[in-house]
Amino acid sequence: MLSEGWQMDVNGKLTGTTVMVVDDMEVNRYAMGTVLSRAGHRVVPVATGGEALAELDARLRKGTLPDVALVDVGLPDMSGFDLCRLFKERPHTAGMPVVHFSAAAVAPVNRCQGLDAGSEAYLKVPAEPLEIEAVVRAAVRNARLRADDRALVRRLTLLSETIVTIQAARSLNELADAAAEGVARLTGNPAAVFVLDQDDRLHRGLSRDRIPVALPDESADRTVATLLRRLARGQAGVQLTTVPAQLWPTGFFRPGVDHDARLALAPTQDSRATVCLASPARGIRRVGLEGEALLAQLAQATALAAEPLLMYQVERHVALTFQHSFLPQPHRLPDLPGLDVAVRYVPASRQTEIGGDFYAALRTDEGVLTAVGDVVGHSLEAATIMVEIRHALRAYAVDESDPAVLAERLDRMLQRYHSDVTATACLALVTPDTGRVRIANAGHIPPLLIRGDGDADYAKAAGPLLGVGLPHPEPTELFLDPGDRLLMVTDGLIETRGTDLTASMEQLRAAASGSLPGLDALCDTLLACFGHEREDDIAMLALRLG
Incomplete structure (x- = not known):
């Protein structure tokens, strides 16, 4: 691009350029300056290489570098070739074109030395004004083309980097x-x-x-x-x-x-x-x-x-519609005699991630069955299979209450209809009259038991994932006392990339033991501590004897 000071006359010639003339002979500077001024150029005359470098430093601070430098080969403090090399070594003046000139005879090998130093051309003076003007014009135009090419390469690089980032x-x-x-x-x-x-x-x-x-x-x-x-x-x-x-x-x-x-x-x-x-x-x-x-x-x-x-x-909206439609909302939980239950569901903060987390609370012939689970993967399919698991669990629980048996039935259902899918789940059958709790854990975070005095520990319940076809152990048994709370969560609450899950579980245990009494206070405290900007969905169910 032409600088703001450059213009074209009616003959297509560049005018308005700033030309630095470096020559220790005042008469030569005057003669060269007169020719260039009459052609419409601004002239900056200096006598030595040192003065030229100082002038460039001063102009650099003002942002008004010359457009081209005409440099005499024989300067008193350094050769014109050395001065050219110094120009080219400096990042801010490297693109400024240089034309060497001399009134004395210069051997071809010395002219080549100037070109090797980075000059555009060599001018033998005295020279016709038209020749001087043509050399200046060619040097400026070549520099402009090179600057445009460099700018284009720089922009293409920026474009490529940006495209990689947005993708x-x-x-x-x-x-x-x-x-x-x-x-x-x-x-x-x-x-x-x-x-x-x-x-x-x-x-x-x-x-x-x-x-x-x-x-x-x-x-x-x-x-x-x-x-x-x-x-x-x-x-x-x-x-x-x-x-x-x-x-x-x-x-x-x-x-x-x-x-x-x-x-x-x-x-x-x-x-x-x-x-x-x-x-x-x-x-x-x-x-x-x-x-x-x-x-x-x-x-x-x-x-x-x-x-x-x-x-x-769109897929996320559909999945969330599935999840919100099929997960019972807190105000729509079934009546569970003898048991208080609080639930929470928080979608992943990453808008492109769709989880298969779920919770359930069902009345059975032997008590109340509660469950949380997570279908492995993040997709609309995961959300759909989550709905299938919840419906299957509801159907199986009509005539079966044993959580280990229910886990095995869910395992077989996944193997038959979704052989490439696995899921984690934790099922707890609570008998409110006695406080007895039987737990079957299928590859999930075990329930956290928070005693009335604030002591908290995880239930010793473990078992294989759903969908892998391995036998499930007998349920783990524990008893709730009045004031005790049982917490069941999916790993989206605490799992953090690069952090050991055991350490995260310990942080959860400590936060839960220090929470205020009550189920809502427990859930809200844990979401406040861990639930911000999570990469996975969060399902949470807390219960206590009513």
Whole structure:
């Protein structure tokens, strides 16, 4: 790209460039400067290599480096070739083109030395003004092309890095954040990215360089959603458009500042959702047509990366509908004489994960059967099989109460109908009149018994997973006293990647023993301690004698 000071005259010649002339002879500097000034260039004359380096340092602080340097070969403090090497060794001046000149005869081998040092050309003076101007013009144009190529390579690298990041996103909001950061790096300006999904919900991401105050409110989001619906109507392919500042909400790019917004919109393949990349229009203009083309590519890549997340979102909604429909809510638990029960269910915080966790509380001929379990895997299938297990358990419990027998029947059901699926479950049969509890544990976290005095310990109950076809041991037996509480949870409450499950279970035991009395207090305390941003669903059931 041409710098702001460069211009073209009617003959297509570059004017307005800044040329540094380095020559220890004042008369030569004057002559060269006169020729260049008459051609419309700004001239910076210096006498020595040391003065040239000092001048560049001063201009670097102001951001006004020369566009080209004409350097005499024979300087008093260093050769012009050495000065050129020093220019090229410095990162901020390495791209500045250098033209060597000399009034004395220079052997071809010395001219080659200048080219090896990084100069663009060699000029024998005195020279015709047209020749001097042509050499300067060629040097500046070549430098411009190289700078453009480097900028393009840099942007292509940024584009590739951003695409890798957005493809690894696990939610639409995470995707929008990653894409916004990529737009900001490509354009050098704050950016916002929006995904308008098939249910007209707007998912937003902002680049990190935006000042983190005065975030846009819901009204701003509604305005953007309305704009996107209007712009995306009938759209095919990527669309680049500018929205005037009076129509674009204030604050998405810089708090309290109005901007014309340059948008790159891309629909998903089914056209049910729209991705929008937004940045200040003035900043987009600075990156030029190539930059806009890369922005369009990023919009398309973001739309492609959004498609599986949108599919997961639909699948997650269906799965949660299954879970909430088939898991009895606390106010809809069956009447369980002699027993108080509290339950909790918390979906995974990761929006793309769908679990198969469940709980159950059933009246049987011999008492109350409680259960928690977890189908291995995260998918709509896992949620569906969870529903099957709950229904099977309800059916088996009509004429059977022994938890070990029930575990074996569930095991056979999985082997026959879902041979590639396993599940964990813990079943407890409670006799309220006597406080007797019989526990069958199929690969699950054992129940935690919290005594009335606050002492807590896990029941010594273990057994194989459901679905593997191994025999289940006789139930473990314990007795509840008035005031005792029995807690059954799925591992989503405490399991953390990189942390030993035994250590997490000990933390759970300590938290439960220190909780306030009551079932709701116990459940709420544990969710407050462990239930934030979990990667798996949480099912929890707590009981005590009524």
